[in-house]
Amino acid sequence: VIDCGSTGTRLNIIRRGEDGVTLQAVSWEEYRVPFPGYTPKKHGYNRLETTPGIHNQAGAGDEGVRSALDPLLLWAKEALAGHGDPAHTPILLFATAGARKLGEADRNELMASVRRVLSSSGFRFRPEWAKIVAGEDEGIFSWVSSNYKLGKFAAGDGGVVNMLELGGSSLQASYVVNGSDAGAREVEVLGRKHGLKVQSFNGYGMNDAFNATLYHLLGDTAGGLEGVEDR
Structure with a gap:
């Protein structure tokens, strides 16, 4: 892969x-x-x-x-x-x-x-x-792989951990919610279903955010964070 x-x-x-x-x-x-x-x-x-x-x-x-x-x-x-x-x-x-x-x-x-x-x-x-892959799918992959690595799926929903993944260019927040929550994705792992909500923020990854901060400090708003107004 x-x-x-x-x-x-x-x-x-x-x-x-x-x-x-x-x-x-x-x-x-x-x-x-x-x-x-x-x-x-x-x-x-x-x-x-x-x-x-x-x-x-x-x-x-x-x-x-x-x-x-x-x-x-x-x-x-x-x-x-x-x-x-x-x-x-x-x-x-x-x-x-x-x-x-x-x-x-x-x-x-x-x-x-x-x-x-x-x-x-x-x-x-x-x-x-x-x-x-879409940002939402990236967050799901991160959540599944991290919880699998930590052995959390054997404990059920109460044992899994939520994820905040900081990449180079984007940030993903993945967390378990009630299955009826609007926008929740049903993710099945090892026969158990989890209601998962993922939010992805392009431009908020470590490198992009660092660069945007420098642009802001230098007075150049062209490199600002996506969706964030200059203040």
């Missing part, structure tokens, strides 16, 4: 259990295959990543997209050698707020290039497996 965030493009490996249902995230270090140019100091997080965010390649065509994806795809092929034919290994790509804030023409062009690159990657791919 390729996560195209506003600050970088990351590769995540998900292993299917022997039961064919269970899924488990696998640390890239388990494969003992070095990632070119990787250093903890440079990357900041222990993850496979290319920078900057793939939305910066809008208008650069397939070659621009390849510069973001090829290092990750080449690493995956080497790491997964001996684990079956890559043509049987599905690859999915989800882009978030960095791509959402592009104009429609740039979004369409970028995703067309992404689909062409992944179609020729050697992995199993379908065009619908690459998409720009």
Whole structure:
């Protein structure tokens, strides 16, 4: 699964259990295959990543997209050698707020290039497996993955935690509400249904908010937060 965030493009490996249902995230270090140019100091997080965010390649065509994806795809092929034919290994790509804030023409062009690159990657791919996710869906993914990681679903609704996710370009607030609450989404995890309400705020991510603050302090309102009047 390729996560195209506003600050970088990351590769995540998900292993299917022997039961064919269970899924488990696998640390890239388990494969003992070095990632070119990787250093903890440079990357900041222990993850496979290319920078900057793939939305910066809008208008650069397939070659621009390849510069973001090829290092990750080449690493995956080497790491997964001996684990079956890559043509049987599905690859999915989800882009978030960095791509959402592009104009429609740039979004369409970028995703067309992404689909062409992944179609020729050697992995199993379908065009619908690459998409720009809505802010609400991004919040749901964050809420589900965090609560699953914390083991909260076994405790029922009373045991889950609400989430405030601060990305580079957007902010998502995800919290459990009564199922009859207007705007609530029904999310089913491990056979249990949860009423979830998500609010997404473009421009309130860490990097965008920091930049907007600088613009404001310098008297340039052009970089202000989305939907917020200058005061």
